Amino acid sequence: xxxxxxxxxxxxxxxxxxxxxxxxxxxxxxxxxxxxxxxxxxxxxxxxxxxxxxxxxxxxxxxxxxxxxxxxxxxxxxxxxxxxxxxxxxxxxxxxxxxxxxxxxxxxxxxxxxxxxxxxxxxxxxxxxxxxxxxxxxxxxxxxxxxxxxxxxxxxxxxxxxxxxxxxxxxxxxxxxxxxxxxxxxxxxxxxxxxxxxxxxxxxxxxxxxxxxxxxxxxxxxxxxxxxxxxxxxxxxxxxxxxxxxxxxxxxxxxxxxxxxxxxxxxxxxxxxxxxxxxxxxxxxxxxxxxxxxxxxxxxxxxxxxxxxxxxxxxxxxxxxxxxxxxxxxxxxxxxxxxxxxxxxxxxxxxxxxxxxxxxxxxxxxxxxxxxxxxxxxxxxxxxxxxxxxx
Numbered sequence: 001x002x003x004x005x006x007x008x009x010x011x012x013x014x015x016x017x018x019x020x021x022x023x024x025x026x027x028x029x030x031x032x033x034x035x036x037x038x039x040x041x042x043x044x045x046x047x048x049x050x051x052x053x054x055x056x057x058x059x060x061x062x063x064x065x066x067x068x069x070x071x072x073x074x075x076x077x078x079x080x081x082x083x084x085x086x087x088x089x090x091x092x093x094x095x096x097x098x099x100x101x102x103x104x105x106x107x108x109x110x111x112x113x114x115x116x117x118x119x120x121x122x123x124x125x126x127x128x129x130x131x132x133x134x135x136x137x138x139x140x141x142x143x144x145x146x147x148x149x150x151x152x153x154x155x156x157x158x159x160x161x162x163x164x165x166x167x168x169x170x171x172x173x174x175x176x177x178x179x180x181x182x183x184x185x186x187x188x189x190x191x192x193x194x195x196x197x198x199x200x201x202x203x204x205x206x207x208x209x210x211x212x213x214x215x216x217x218x219x220x221x222x223x224x225x226x227x228x229x230x231x232x233x234x235x236x237x238x239x240x241x242x243x244x245x246x247x248x249x250x251x252x253x254x255x256x257x258x259x260x261x262x263x264x265x266x267x268x269x270x271x272x273x274x275x276x277x278x279x280x281x282x283x284x285x286x287x288x289x290x291x292x293x294x295x296x297x298x299x300x301x302x303x304x305x306x307x308x309x310x311x312x313x314x315x316x317x318x319x320x321x322x323x324x325x326x327x328x329x330x331x332x333x334x335x336x337x338x339x340x341x342x343x344x345x346x347x348x349x350x351x352x353x354x355x356x357x358x359x360x361x362x363x364x365x366x367x368x369x370x371x372x373x374x375x376x377x378x379x380x381x382x383x384x385x386x387x388x389x390x391x
Contacts, residue, residue: 027079043063081119084118171200171244259336290303
């Protein structure tokens, strides 16, 4: 584990509702969690009835209360990830509780093995601490079988979560811990990701084999449900490990993506220049993009290439090029030295088809999203080196 009825926003994905915030971090709950809470209440009902007979409908209320208590401990696990990430300067979008547990949405990846290690390991350590605390409280419980059951079950659940999450395979927290260790030893984050990915696949195989071993070696009474759960867990782990390895391969090529290398040469023309003349100036300059300026001379727009292509040639001598320009808004101007993952995140924050690239206060060129997509796909396939797109 590692993030209402009002319309969804970028900080509130569809199917979630906000229950508050901790340390400035939104805490969200997926609607599917409600179904899990009800399921937990029904599964625990026979046990609760045996421990405290005669509760009637309150049996299910007690089950729901335990589900809430259990997910509060999951919240502590996730919020510990989030707070440590914030402490290291990362933006944390949200913590989301779902039917599998929880997810912490952190913007970006740790840039050192030490940060990776502490962000990852704090979650399982929190679960182990909660488990130990719940067990200690159970030792001090008054003579109440129901409360004793609740705290010991909570302790057992957190101890299991803590131990399992320390297994050295992605996508578990232990996989990120293992990745950090290999990264520290080799100096290569990609090597760490691959090692932790294979670790995740090994853990998936062990999860799939567990019910067979438990039946044949330990002699446990294994049901069909146990096999189904083992298969689901194994598929989750295998898929997560495979995706992590693919993501690592893509990230390995990200540093070679630079605004400087991908920016097209651009010509700067007045807004009231006819489109035909602007295209001719770009052709003579060998430029692949056009920017426009107003009366002050300051660049205030980027001509949309698609709009130019959609304009009939017969209209181009009579149409001002400024009419086809996108106004420069916050996020559409990028420094020339922006590269790698920071470059990709900048494009994701402010989606557009073109961006103005500047070297200090001077125009350097225009970055076209399709050029970045092409270079990104080339690196994902293991393609060649980057070349200047239009310079």
